[in-house]
Amino acid sequence: MSQGLLSLAIAAIAFCGSHIVLSSTWLRGALRDQLGERGFLAVYSLTALVTFAWLLVAYSHAPTIPLWPQQRWTALVPVVVMPLATILLIAGYTTPNPTTVGMERFARADDPAPGVLRVTRHPVMWAIGLWGTSHIIANGDLRSLLFFGAFAGLSLGGTVLIDRKKQLALGSNWARLAEVTSNVPFAALVAGRTRLRWRDVSLLRVIAGLLLYAVLYNGHAIIAGAPVVIP
Amino acid sequence: MAVAAAAQGGHVLKATVTAPAENGRANEALLQLLARAWHLPRRDLSLIAGSASRHKIVRIVGDPQRLVEQVGPEIGRLPGG
Numbered sequence: 001m002s003q004g005l006l007s008l009a010i011a012a013i014a015f016c017g018s019h020i021v022l023s024s025t026w027l028r029g030a031l032r033d034q035l036g037e038r039g040f041l042a043v044y045s046l047t048a049l050v051t052f053a054w055l056l057v058a059y060s061h062a063p064t065i066p067l068w069p070q071q072r073w074t075a076l077v078p079v080v081v082m083p084l085a086t087i088l089l090i091a092g093y094t095t096p097n098p099t100t101v102g103m104e105r106f107a108r109a110d111d112p113a114p115g116v117l118r119v120t121r122h123p124v125m126w127a128i129g130l131w132g133t134s135h136i137i138a139n140g141d142l143r144s145l146l147f148f149g150a151f152a153g154l155s156l157g158g159t160v161l162i163d164r165k166k167q168l169a170l171g172s173n174w175a176r177l178a179e180v181t182s183n184v185p186f187a188a189l190v191a192g193r194t195r196l197r198w199r200d201v202s203l204l205r206v207i208a209g210l211l212l213y214a215v216l217y218n219g220h221a222i223i224a225g226a227p228v229v230i231p
Numbered sequence: 232m233a234v235a236a237a238a239q240g241g242h243v244l245k246a247t248v249t250a251p252a253e254n255g256r257a258n259e260a261l262l263q264l265l266a267r268a269w270h271l272p273r274r275d276l277s278l279i280a281g282s283a284s285r286h287k288i289v290r291i292v293g294d295p296q297r298l299v300e301q302v303g304p305e306i307g308r309l310p311g312g
Contacts, residue, residue, distance in 0.1 A: 004272060060274050064266040072249075141267065221255065226273070229260045231249045 087209030091116035092123030107173035115200035
């Protein structure tokens with residue numbers, strides 16, 4: 001393995017590892033006891049930011065080793081998947097979510113799962129997961145597998161870790177939430193365990209999501225450093 | 232990709248991409264093709280001439296000795312190389 005790929009792999013491990021160690025091991029409790037909840041969140045955010053920047057730099061310097069050919073259909077996967085991802089992202093960030101840090105009190109609300117949470121209780125995590133996996137498929141090289149795989153693996157693996165923590169933290173309120181939601185998008189809706197209330201999701205969030213998609217698509221050269229290429 | 236004789240003497244590398252020549256998409260496809268073929272970081276490749284022409288000059292940043300060792304044999308293996 002080349003030096004560029006090795007440092008990318010180390011950056012990916014640091015990014016995922018620091019997230020997991022700080023959020024899901026004994027270290028979280030120990031640090032919170034020392035620094036308080038706010039101090040802990042500051043350390044967590046700073047670590048995430050630094051390892052994120054490291055990962056970005058390592059990705060841009062890594063050589064391109066093809067794993068599979070870039071084809072029309074592989075390039076079209078993100079084009080098709082990203083509108084769902086951007087809607088989940090916008091709706092996720094603007095909906096009170098009991099599984100988000102600091103928002104646990106919403107589990108006691110009359111409706112613990114408003115709007116998009118009935119599609120998935122982890123909309124932002126799935127947005128990142130869909131972004132990552134679709135871009136692995138489109139790029140088809142080893143450095144993209146490491147870079148986007150770090151985000152996709154962490155976010156989708158994170159949903160399981162978060163669920164486990166919240167189950168303990170929320171108790172009976174967790175059961176109320178889990179009953180009308182699913183981790184995998186649309187699973188609870190397909191199973192008929194829940195119903196989507198469009199008024200709660202609101203057309204505005206869907207439009208804002210599609211608008212973000214249009215900006216990302218057309219501004220890809222500026223935002224990601226390369227335009228969208230469809231063979 | 233193939234190596235061919237250039238009209239003005241010397242040799243050129245012939246490469247074909249299917250991406251449309253709009254908003255730099257074909258140029259990006261070409262540079263990605265070269266980066267993948269030669270196992271280089273995409274950022275080390277850039278166009279210094281011919282962004283709107285069929286004849287282009289690509290600049291590769293890196294240690295010259297290593298690039299010759301890495302890219303030379305790849306070009307040699309191409310048809311006409």
